[in-house]
Amino acid sequence: MNKCREAAGKIVQETQKFIEAHTTTSVERAVARLLGIDGVDSQGVPLPNLVVEQVQQAGLLNKGIAYWLANGVLALGMTVQELAVRVGEGQVNLVKLPSQGIQQIREICAGLAVNTVKEISRQRSRREELLRELGEGQQPYLYVIVATGNIYEDVIQAQAAVRQGADIIAVIRSTGQSLLDYVPYGATTEGFGGTFATRENFRIMRKALDEVAGEVGRYVRLTNYCSGLCMPEIAVMGALERLDVMLNDSMYGIIFRDINMQRTFVDQYFSRMINGYSGIVINTGEDNYLTTADAVEAAHTVLASQFINEQFALVSGVPEEQMGLGHAFEITPELEDGFLLELAQAQLVREIFPKAPIKYMPPTKFMTGNIFQGQVQNALFNVASIMTGQGIHLLGMLTEAIHTPFLQDRYLSLENARYVFKTMRHLGEELEFKEDGVIQNRAGEVLLKAAGLLEEIAQLGLMTAISKGYFGDISRQPDGGKGLSGVIRKADSYYYNPFIKLFMRGRDE
Amino acid sequence: MNKCREAAGKIVQETQKFIEAHTTTSVERAVARLLGIDGVDSQGVPLPNLVVEQVQQAGLLNKGIAYWLANGVLALGMTVQELAVRVGEGQVNLVKLPSQGIQQIREICAGLAVNTVKEISRQRSRREELLRELGEGQQPYLYVIVATGNIYEDVIQAQAAVRQGADIIAVIRSTGQSLLDYVPYGATTEGFGGTFATRENFRIMRKALDEVAGEVGRYVRLTNYCSGLCMPEIAVMGALERLDVMLNDSMYGIIFRDINMQRTFVDQYFSRMINGYSGIVINTGEDNYLTTADAVEAAHTVLASQFINEQFALVSGVPEEQMGLGHAFEITPELEDGFLLELAQAQLVREIFPKAPIKYMPPTKFMTGNIFQGQVQNALFNVASIMTGQGIHLLGMLTEAIHTPFLQDRYLSLENARYVFKTMRHLGEELEFKEDGVIQNRAGEVLLKAAGLLEEIAQLGLMTAISKGYFGDISRQPDGGKGLSGVIRKADSYYYNPFIKLFMRGRDE
């Protein structure tokens, strides 16, 4: 175990050197948002995109957008938002404005930044307050998704789920959003396989959940995706709209969305900093490996990735209590004693990351159109979860292989889990695994293999390892994938981002 | 444990005195069948009923029907069947025929009896042969019911179930048959909630199962009900038609069908003798207590009844390997940690009767019209069964609260169980219950209460205990209920039944 942590630490430190020397368009758009820019131009293009593009096109983003915005504010004597609107209208070119004193610029920035950071802290306190006031469900938390594509239908579905016992609601994103290099704007009603993540949608759902939370007397957490080409911006939106959980993985985008790895590593760092500071629990995406790889053979890659995600989280200020490391119940039903291996893995993860609210994903790839059997597969998943005391329990849907959940699917899944968790509440405490039995040996084997893998990766370096297909059997090149053009080498000490210090300090206090 | 067995032994010995001093109309009809009588008269009345009634009406059944039949055979020089047909036609009155020598009578009887007993032995050997040839499914055996009311549809349903993995097929009887004081005749197509148990139906299903057994390469067991007012007769039919399992309880009829207790005790003794000799596994009905009583409160009454059933079985020559003692998964889903109590009970029964092929019944009374949730309840039942290594596993149906099983219900249930059994095959071996934990303590408590109960009953006597409502909260009087008029005190040494010795000797060899 220690070997694993050490190797993962080494891997992350190496990568971190690269990360700290770079920024990206999306990091800078996030900064623009943090400084107060929101909204779209007459064409519907988000203002953060417009201001950052303007500077990038001039090749001057290496100083950081904060510098240029503050300079503009000083030069024109308007608010950041007004400034951005003007840029949108084509009336202002940020890099053409007269340069203001660097001291003044930093002051202005610091002032704006502190305001936003305070707002984020307020949201964090509000969450803590509501948790104190209303309380919360027992762990494992019951986590369900809504994915109608229409935020208003999502609200209906989410509130119903909460009344049925859900503790966490995740609004699934529309297909394709992760590859958009901007964040859509406003309330949306037409997504595919999910609903667009927009600030307005966050707000609508947050309000709806707070409402129903009051009704059921239990705080309800809201989840969205801090993932894709706009990771840091979504982190900002989540922080400001009091999301509680964010899908946020250090490598998912690279492997599963073919997003450039340099871009992802830089983006995830700043986004995690924001998540960490906002008290948002991140959910990592190791479960995704098992949707393509074999769960028995690839179990150790899940564990290895969890160790890497843990280290990346630690360096960006996310405490263990906010690390929802992911794994999944994905062993084929055809395997004799497959459940024993699932138990071994679940228990192992639980023990290695004792403080982390482990995110446990349900069976997906072996779900079929036989919804009746699907209920059984999900029941055993529920059994494994309660026996090993997982933190965040994603409910499997009987219709997994068919459609995104209907109202009744969610009700049936919640009823399934509620029953299993209740009737088996303390089963885990009653049972001991046989010394040297199948379960214990399997756990030992997986850990050993993970250690081996991590040491190899530490030797190679993470980027090389990924390019050699070490994760998910997929190989990605450092210069390949989407979004590379948004990666910019910082102009060393000239680069300015007032938030890094604020967020990282916040953690030390 | 020993206390329980001792007390139960005492209870049974006491009752056994009464039993051995009596016979019943149904015991005598069974003897008539064993001597070779079958068929119905022109009105559809079974010939065994006609001959026995004739003698009973004359008040002479206390010598045993064997005596009268052999006497008739000698007097008229015809076969027993011919004799019975004549009785049916009103041409012969058995008690009016000239008396033949007792020595001759016994010889004739012995000859006929040996023939039938040989036939029964042949069926037993045939079963053993087929089991050797074809093999059988792994325990817990998958047991499903067919209950269309139409034997030909039953065949279709049964064969499909076998192809889906069923090891045991039970043909459920029509409502009301248990209170018929005769056994219906011929192939039948119109039952309610089940199909009439007739010898022809037994034969049709036996043939169908042997057929499909050859196809799937696995012996398939056939079950019916040796219960109600015709217990011993059905035992005969089952022995001759190679049934493998019989629902057969020493007290079920008394408590749940309001059959007179004297009648039941005498009937069950002879029926078990036949079952024992035929190698038929009996299934007792303790699970039924829990359909009316609370499974948490009444757990010890189930255990107590199992001890009594065990002792009754032993005295009638049923070896432990043929004792399918019953219990059930019937704790309310609403109870926190209810599953732990279910496990405790299942494990307890398993340990107390180590050689018995314990019959484990699925949830029934807490099943609802929500078939999706029903799949989950059944899944947990399957989990409990495989974790504790039960012998005969009755599959729960998702439609339990709605209708007798459809073809697809059985398929879904079998798929459910097959998956759970496979993925958890050796889970039980991997786990140990915590010393002094909830599960162990619960088991201890139930055993202790059962011992107390059995000792009380031993003190009172079984008949008095039943009349005081000790079982299933239902009180029955020794002179109440159906069928008392069929109980006859034997004429001591004049009473003659050639089969008792044959069946009981068979066991000693």
Add this chain to the structure above:
Amino acid sequence: MKPGQKAGGLINPDQKPEGLISPDLTRVMPYGDSLNDGAVQLSFTLPVPPGARAKEAARQLAEKMGLEQAQVVHMEGIDPRFTFFVVYGRSRHWVDYSIIKAPQAVKQVMSKQDVDAFIRTKFGRRLRIVGACIESDAHTVGIDAILNMKGYNGHKGLESYHGFEVHNLGAQVPGAQVAAKAIQVDADAILISQVVTQKDIHLTNLTKLVEILEAEGIRERIVLAVGGPRINHQLAQELGYDAGFGPGTYAGDVATFIVEELATRLETGTEQKGG
């Protein structure tokens, strides 16, 4: 989607589209994840072997049932001659909920105290009840739940009421015996339970009882009610009963019905018994 394109329709966030939450009650359709999407799940078995033709047969059947875009999401041969299907589709059908009537035996359930008080004042004597699970049916839990002291789910049974004298005859009671007992105790009401419904045996049994009571000339004199998991008020009335009670019934429901019905009869002069 380019930045210029909007992600979905831009909607004024303060103006919640009302249609989403307030369906048109005159045209109620199934709901999956969007109002009026008509989402329905089906499962059934066809007596044909699995395969492309079987799947198409299942789809056509679903279409005949009025499903649009029917998707056979699962097909499994469960025997050489039978195939099981799971189908999802969008139902074309709707119901006018606004005009649906579902008459119940009782409008407002009285408390035990109120029933007892009502009996005292209106009748001045205990009402005599005969209850049974009739013919081949042995499921007594339901009728016991209504009659026995203990009751069900915390609702005490009629035996616990001062105002009732209860004769619970138990399981598998022949109709003739019910009639005889009713005559013997001069019953005010007969309560019947029927649970087994296979091949409509309950309809046969229930009809038979009414005929016996009529033949005995006591049908008009007594309040006759029936309950069970597949019974409802309408069905019971069609069978010639005064009331029917389904799942979730408690003693209070039937107690209220009995006293109200007897009171009405008393007022209209159809009740004839003394104390």
Add this chain to the structure above:
Amino acid sequence: MKPGQKAGGLINPDQKPEGLISPDLTRVMPYGDSLNDGAVQLSFTLPVPPGARAKEAARQLAEKMGLEQAQVVHMEGIDPRFTFFVVYGRSRHWVDYSIIKAPQAVKQVMSKQDVDAFIRTKFGRRLRIVGACIESDAHTVGIDAILNMKGYNGHKGLESYHGFEVHNLGAQVPGAQVAAKAIQVDADAILISQVVTQKDIHLTNLTKLVEILEAEGIRERIVLAVGGPRINHQLAQELGYDAGFGPGTYAGDVATFIVEELATRLETGTEQKGG
């Protein structure tokens, strides 16, 4: 039942009633536990609160769908405004199975060896395949199962065939890029996968691709096939594809289709490419 009464019909045991096992294939009905009982299970949610009226609404809906004796066996309010139902009933509907046609892209699947041999003799060159999961869809497992060396369930993919040169473009590939690649490599066939179907996004994406290929003038030159869990041959043809493949497809199926289709075109003179 008295002894004199027969228990059910007395039937000659040697004469198995044939109807029970041989359904009339021109009138196939669902089967529960008796031939032609029409047994069907339904579940759905209605946007009304639970209660007697809701139950009746559910029953009426089932009736409109053609269910007789529809029984609402489960009703649960899953929100103040929504109620979930499980219904069983007997469908009046039947299908004429004897005339059902379910055309498949391929009649007889060739073995890998046969396909390779066929390509060698008929075309004398390797056939060029471009494959992709298009537009917003990122589910590559299905297309990979068809294309990749490893294949699926023990059936090797097209890459493992000597006769194919495979270009697997992966996930979320814009239609224009597919067309460009097909032109670049002078593809013989394009294989598309579509898994996400919500709001019919797959139909939109698939139609768009055909339009692009037509605009580029290459539609006629190539064999165009699509697969996915909700795709079937008929749907694909309606969308302007040459073939469609659903769940359970292996590389062999599509390989057979491609070579047969190209051979036909060669014979009828519609194939124009060289080696």
